Amino acid sequence: MKVGMKVGIVGLGLIGGSMALDMKASGQYQLYGVSRRPETCRQAVEWGVVQEASTNFALLADMQMVILCTPLGVMEETVQRLLPHLNPDTVLTDVGSVKRAVVDALAPLWPNFVGGHPMAGTADSGLAAAQRHLFVDCAYVLTPVPSTPALAVERVTHLAQVLGSRVYHCTPDEHDRAVAWISHLPVMVSASLIAACLHEADVGVVKLAKTLASSGFRDTSRVGGGNPELGRMMATYNREALLRSLYGYRHQLDQVIDLIERSQWEELEQRLGQTQASRPEFT
Amino acid sequence: MKVGMKVGIVGLGLIGGSMALDMKASGQYQLYGVSRRPETCRQAVEWGVVQEASTNFALLADMQMVILCTPLGVMEETVQRLLPHLNPDTVLTDVGSVKRAVVDALAPLWPNFVGGHPMAGTADSGLAAAQRHLFVDCAYVLTPVPSTPALAVERVTHLAQVLGSRVYHCTPDEHDRAVAWISHLPVMVSASLIAACLHEADVGVVKLAKTLASSGFRDTSRVGGGNPELGRMMATYNREALLRSLYGYRHQLDQVIDLIERSQWEELEQRLGQTQASRPEFT
Numbered sequence: 067m068k069v070g071m072k073v074g075i076v077g078l079g080l081i082g083g084s085m086a087l088d089m090k091a092s093g094q095y096q097l098y099g100v101s102r103r104p105e106t107c108r109q110a111v112e113w114g115v116v117q118e119a120s121t122n123f124a125l126l127a128d129m130q131m132v133i134l135c136t137p138l139g140v141m142e143e144t145v146q147r148l149l150p151h152l153n154p155d156t157v158l159t160d161v162g163s164v165k166r167a168v169v170d171a172l173a174p175l176w177p178n179f180v181g182g183h184p185m186a187g188t189a190d191s192g193l194a195a196a197q198r199h200l201f202v203d204c205a206y207v208l209t210p211v212p213s214t215p216a217l218a219v220e221r222v223t224h225l226a227q228v229l230g231s232r233v234y235h236c237t238p239d240e241h242d243r244a245v246a247w248i249s250h251l252p253v254m255v256s257a258s259l260i261a262a263c264l265h266e267a268d269v270g271v272v273k274l275a276k277t278l279a280s281s282g283f284r285d286t287s288r289v290g291g292g293n294p295e296l297g298r299m300m301a302t303y304n305r306e307a308l309l310r311s312l313y314g315y316r317h318q319l320d321q322v323i324d325l326i327e328r329s330q331w332e333e334l335e336q337r338l339g340q341t342q343a344s345r346p347e348f349t
Numbered sequence: 350m351k352v353g354m355k356v357g358i359v360g361l362g363l364i365g366g367s368m369a370l371d372m373k374a375s376g377q378y379q380l381y382g383v384s385r386r387p388e389t390c391r392q393a394v395e396w397g398v399v400q401e402a403s404t405n406f407a408l409l410a411d412m413q414m415v416i417l418c419t420p421l422g423v424m425e426e427t428v429q430r431l432l433p434h435l436n437p438d439t440v441l442t443d444v445g446s447v448k449r450a451v452v453d454a455l456a457p458l459w460p461n462f463v464g465g466h467p468m469a470g471t472a473d474s475g476l477a478a479a480q481r482h483l484f485v486d487c488a489y490v491l492t493p494v495p496s497t498p499a500l501a502v503e504r505v506t507h508l509a510q511v512l513g514s515r516v517y518h519c520t521p522d523e524h525d526r527a528v529a530w531i532s533h534l535p536v537m538v539s540a541s542l543i544a545a546c547l548h549e550a551d552v553g554v555v556k557l558a559k560t561l562a563s564s565g566f567r568d569t570s571r572v573g574g575g576n577p578e579l580g581r582m583m584a585t586y587n588r589e590a591l592l593r594s595l596y597g598y599r600h601q602l603d604q605v606i607d608l609i610e611r612s613q614w615e616e617l618e619q620r621l622g623q624t625q626a627s628r629p630e631f632t
Contacts, residue, residue, distance in 0.1 A: 185561060185563060204563070205560065205561050205563070207561065234557070234560065234561070236557060240553060240554055240557055241557075243549070243551065243554045243558075244554050244557040244558040244561050245558075245561065247545070247546045247549060247554070247555075247558040248546065248558045248561055248562040248563075248565070248566040249561075249565055249566065251542065251545070251546075252542060252565050252566055252569040252570075253565075253621075254602070254605050254609075255538060255541075255542050255569060255602070256569050257605070257620070257621055257624040258538075258598060258601040258602045258605055259534065259535060259538050259598065260624040260627055260628055260631075261601040261604075261620070261623070261624055262530070262534070262594065262597045262598040262600070262601045263530045263531065263534075263631070264623075264627055265597055265600075265601065266526070266530060266594075266597065268526070270523060271523055271526045271527050271530070272530075274517070274519060274523055274524075274527040275526075275527040275528075275530040275531045275631070276630050276631050276632065277488065277517065277632060278468060278488050278490065278517070278527050278528065278531055278532075279531040279631035279632055280468060280487070280488070280531075280632075282531070282532055282535050282536075282571075282572045283531040283532065283535055283631055284631070285568040285569070285571045285572065286535040286538060286539050286568070286569055286571070286572055287535075287624075287628055287631065288565075288568045288569070289565045289568065289569055290621075290624050290628070291624060291625050291627075291628030291629075292621075292625065293625070294618045294619075294620075294621035294622040294625055295618060297617070297618070297621040298614050298617055298618040298621065301609050301614065301617055302612075302614050305609060305612065308609060309606070309609055309610065311545065311549075312602075312605070312606050312609070313606075314545045314548055314549065315541060315542065315545040315602075316599070316602060316603075316606065317545070317548075318541040318544040318545045318548065319537070319538070319541045319595075319598075319599060319602070320599075321544075322537050322540070322541055322595070323592070323595050323596075323599065326537075326584050326588060326591060326592055326595070327592065329585075329588065331581050331584065331585050334580070334581055334584055335577045335578060335580070335581040336577075337540070337544065337577075338536075338540055338573075338575075338577035338580040338581065339577040340544070340547075341540040341543040341544055341547075341570075341573050341574060341577075342574050342575065342576070342577055344543055344547055344574075345543055345570055345571075345573070345574030346574075347559050348543075348546070348558070348559050348562035348566055348567070348570065349559065349560060349562055349563075
């Protein structure tokens with residue numbers, strides 16, 4: 067029997083399940099799952115996602131690595147219950163979309179903790195939505211702090227490579243400010259677009275707008291029509307960086323409004339020319 | 350020889366060329382083109398887009414319908430040169446993305462004018478980008494005024510049906526307010542997102558943001574990275590309706606900022622729940 071590194075996955079949803087599928091296929095890992103729901107544990111074993119699963123953290127007593135795949139909102143309580151069961155050599159990592167709050171909470175509790183953020187997902191959730199190759203070519207950001215042991219960083223880096231991701235290292239703050247711009251701000255910008263259209267006072271115009279909306283509106287409004295709980299989590303756990311981005315955005319919007327109010331068409335065109343030229347730099 | 354309705358197309362670019370291709374294929378029209386560039390005239394005939402083309406409006410003396418497919422910015426001067434050549438029975442229509450400014454300018458000059466807006470396009474322009482079936486299942490909005498003859502409306506409605514479009518009738522004002530919400534506002538919202546990211550003071554964070562940007566950012570920023578000249582035209586010719594939409598949008602954005610500043614997470618989630626629920630109403 068082939069023996070691989072023992073890895074525990076806490077939270078068997080879209081992300082945890084998809085990771086497990088690719089890790090298993092690599093032949094390098096033995097996978098153990100923990101979920102709050104017995105039914106999910108049963109399915110995860112039945113579907114071959116993990117070799118053993120339990121609602122009890124004691125299952126993870128001799129893991130070499132544990133990956134926290136729970137939503138941000140329950141991560142802290144989950145960790146409080148998990149840590150007493152781990153042996154001190156276990157490398158702990160998470161997949162949360164915000165890093166400073168997570169690293170600030172966990173690094174002091176567990177020296178072998180490495181913050182991580184695999185930047186992939188789908189509109190679905192739950193173990194049934196798990197799929198192979200979800201992380202291929204996606205960014206996987208690691209946010210070690212100066213005290214993080216090199217071996218721990220190496221182990222999570224290797225995991226990201228097994229998943230086929232592009233690995234980046236930065237500080238938790240850099241991560242949070244970057245994702246505020248490209249992930250969290252767009253949600254608020256996009257949701258406000260939908261909200262604004264709905265608040266047009268002339269119901270005939272709202273009806274016509276809904277009928278005429280096509281790909282431009284659909285694309286610009288897509289992330290604003292996403293999971294509200296996820297939007298709330300972004301704002302809650304990345305409040306400071308998101309507010310900075312929102313202030314910067316409002317300033318740019320005010321400048322556009324000012325140019326249109328003053329009919330400064332040449333300047334407006336120059337501005338739109340700059341955004342057209344710069345957009346391809348965002349990969 | 351099969352004889353169809355004689356139709357002139359002024360402006361042989363993406364829209365004019367694509368219309369001509371489908372109209373020709375229907376077998377119901379004889380097509381004549383006018384372009385400012387002799388080379389475009391030559392190509393349009395060589396490629397079989399129209400049966401005859403010229404830089405001279407005299408070609409259109411006995412048309413039953415003329416379709417103005419020039420950019421908004423040159424439409425008025427084009428019409429001034431075109432009208433002396435038309436016979437009074439000719440139905441005149443345009444494809445401009447703004448309707449009140451066009452209808453206000455042309456309806457008094459030409460009673461047989463019907464404002465039109467086929468809502469289709471690609472990121473490309475020019476005759477070489479013309480394609481079959483560009484307008485299939487797209488909205489085609491007609492904005493007749495009370496004095497517009499029924500026969501003129503009928504003729505343009507039939508054209509839209511031949512192209513496979515969904516035809517809508519409304520007033521020029523209703524059109525302009527609806528497209529301000531779903532087409533022109535998204536451009537300014539999306540361009541401001543790109544501009545805001547670029548103005549982040551920490552160049553390391555900007556670089557990381559560019560690297561980490563993925564589908565969410567790409568979709569939300571797409572229309573802000575479009576043709577700057579087109580954005581300028583939207584703002585110039587639909588200034589009033591666009592400003593109303595921008596004020597409404599800024600108000601919604603301010604409410605989101607306020608909720609995050611006051612950490613009102615429950616309310617924020619409710620708000621995002623409303624936008625999630627409403628987005629599918631925009632077809």
